[in-house]
Amino acid sequence: MMRRRRIRRWLVALFVLHAGVVLAGFLAPYDPVEQDRQHAYLPPMRIHFSEHGHIHARPFFYAQRLREGSFEEFTEDPSNAIPIHFFSSGARYRLLGFVSLRVHLFGADGARLYLLGSDGFGRDQLSRILCGGQISLLAGLLGAGCVVFLGGLLGTAAGFYGGWRDVLLMRMAELFLALPWLYLLLALRAFLPLAVSPSRAFLLVIVVLAAVGWARPARLVRGVVLSVKERDFVRAARGFGAGDAHLVRRHIRPETRSVLLTQATVLVPQFVLAEMTLSFLGLGIPEPVASWGNLLAILQQYSVLVSYWWMYLPALAIVPFFVGYQGLANALQVDVATPKIEGKRGGILHDEGALYSPAPID
Numbered sequence: 001m002m003r004r005r006r007i008r009r010w011l012v013a014l015f016v017l018h019a020g021v022v023l024a025g026f027l028a029p030y031d032p033v034e035q036d037r038q039h040a041y042l043p044p045m046r047i048h049f050s051e052h053g054h055i056h057a058r059p060f061f062y063a064q065r066l067r068e069g070s071f072e073e074f075t076e077d078p079s080n081a082i083p084i085h086f087f088s089s090g091a092r093y094r095l096l097g098f099v100s101l102r103v104h105l106f107g108a109d110g111a112r113l114y115l116l117g118s119d120g121f122g123r124d125q126l127s128r129i130l131c132g133g134q135i136s137l138l139a140g141l142l143g144a145g146c147v148v149f150l151g152g153l154l155g156t157a158a159g160f161y162g163g164w165r166d167v168l169l170m171r172m173a174e175l176f177l178a179l180p181w182l183y184l185l186l187a188l189r190a191f192l193p194l195a196v197s198p199s200r201a202f203l204l205v206i207v208v209l210a211a212v213g214w215a216r217p218a219r220l221v222r223g224v225v226l227s228v229k230e231r232d233f234v235r236a237a238r239g240f241g242a243g244d245a246h247l248v249r250r251h252i253r254p255e256t257r258s259v260l261l262t263q264a265t266v267l268v269p270q271f272v273l274a275e276m277t278l279s280f281l282g283l284g285i286p287e288p289v290a291s292w293g294n295l296l297a298i299l300q301q302y303s304v305l306v307s308y309w310w311m312y313l314p315a316l317a318i319v320p321f322f323v324g325y326q327g328l329a330n331a332l333q334v335d336v337a338t339p340k341i342e343g344k345r346g347g348i349l350h351d352e353g354a355l356y357s358p359a360p361i362d
Contacts, residue, residue, distance in 0.1 A: 003334055010328040017320055021133040025093030028127035029107050029115075033288045034091060036112060036122030039064065041308050042074055044117045044125075051081060058083045063111045082111045117310035119298065125310060129317050132290035137321070139202065139291075140272035143209030147271075148264045150210060151217025152256060158218065159225030160248060170222065173215035185212050185274060190283065198289040205284050209271045217263045221256050228255045258332065265329040269322045276318070292317060 020027060047059050060083045062076035088107035095101050107113070116125040158169040176184070185208060196204065228234060234251050242250075272292075278284030279293025280300075287294055295314040299305050 003331060006331045006334075007328065010324060010331055014321075014324040014328065017324060018137065021130065021137055022096065024127075024130035024134055025095055025101070026103065027105050028093075028124070028130045029090060029104050029113060030124045030127045031091035031093070032123065032128040032131040032290045034123065036118065039074070039112065039114070039118055039122045040120050041072065041304075042114050042118040042122070043308075044310055045114050046076075047084070047115075048081075056083075058085075060084060061108070061111075061113055080111075082108050082113075084108055084113065116313055117308070119295075119311065120304070125295075125313060128290040128295055129292070129314050132292050132295050132314065133317060135202065135285055135289065135291040136272050136275050136293065136318075139205050139209070139275040139285075140268045140270075142206050143213070143271035143274070144264050144267040146206065146210035147213040147267055148217055148260050150214045151263070152221050152253075152260050154214065155218035155221025156225050156248060156252065156256065159222035160229060160244070160252065166222070169218065173218050176212065176215040177219075181212065182277070185209075185278070186281070186283065198286055201285055205275055205278060208278070209274055212274075213267060213271065217260065217267075220259050220263065224256050224259055225252055228252050262329055262332045265325050265332060269318070269325045272318060272321065 042064060045061050045064065047061055049056060049059055051060075060081045062078055063080040063082055064074040065077045067073040067075045084106055085108060086106050088104055089102050090104040090107050092100060092102050112124065114124055114126070116129065118124060119128070154169050154173075158166040193200075193204075229247075229252060234247060237247060237251060275284055275291065276293035276296065279291050280297050282297065284293050285291040292314050296311075298311055304311055
């Protein structure tokens with residue numbers, strides 16, 4: 001029971017994190033590609049609640065101005081306090097890709113509020129981090145889904161049928177596992193067209209991730225299938241005339257579900273990191289579309305690396321997702337590792353005391 005509670009807690013935490021990314025258009029105050037060249041590399045602004053000893057009911061911020069004698073250092077202008085409005089109207093966006101809205105969580109009239117600073121083009125970092133998370137996380141989720149599906153399919157075929165299929169598929173898997181993962185990723189992406197539109201680049205990233213990552217899930221699923229197909233209830237079902245399709249669908253595939261779920265939780269953050277690596281090196285999602293990888297690409301410039309600390313913030317955005325997926329993977333592994341006792345009727349007696357019997361033959 002405690003294990004299931006732990007799994008639910010991690011699922012709730014991940015749901016909240018992903019909901020924030022899904023609602024990026026609402027949470028972000030500005031369009032992620034909107035530029036303000038007069039406020040390039042503006043540091044994060046501070047929100048104030050009091051002025052000259054008086055507490056304000058509405059939070060506000062001070063407009064920024066160039067420091068005297070400087071062309072790039074900004075300072076607050078105490079004479080220009082701007083209130084923050086909630087549920088304000090702003091740039092148009094599409095919620096879930098379909099619903100067109102203009103309502104944002106917060107905004108201001110007459111000036112822009114940069115809570116996390118701006119980049120070299122004056123684009124809001126908070127808006128770009130939130131909207132970039134949609135691209136990076138979607139790439140990780142789709143890539144993990146493709147890999148789990150492909151690995152489960154090939155691993156089941158190799159373990160169930162054996163023979164030359166098993167030898168061929170596992171030798172290919174060993175080849176992919178033996179090659180350095182990062183170099184293989186870069187080689188496959190460099191082999192594909194480089195000058196493509198953002199949408200095609202996104203699909204190419206998914207294809208590359210699926211081509212690189214299928215081997216490990218396939219080997220794990222193969223091991224499970226080799227064990228399950230020799231169990232008594234599978235032998236009994238085969239003896240009663242069950243065909244291969246029925247055995248795989250009703251008896252073998254359900255036993256691989258826990259392994260595939262665990263692999264999916266492990267692969268999602270890895271593939272998000274892979275997308276970030278490709279985009280950081282200019283092989284992934286191109287500008288002006290925001291992703292966590294191309295937001296960090298500007299750090300390849302030494303002047304930005306040493307002068308503007310807020311440009312590191314996109315690297316921190318992935319941390320809570322990594323922690324959440326790793327915690328969920330650990331909880332699932334503990335649940336999978338729970339001892340199972342063979343029952344007298346061919347079923348499996350779990351630790352909760354519930355007897356699981358194999359599904360009847362159609």
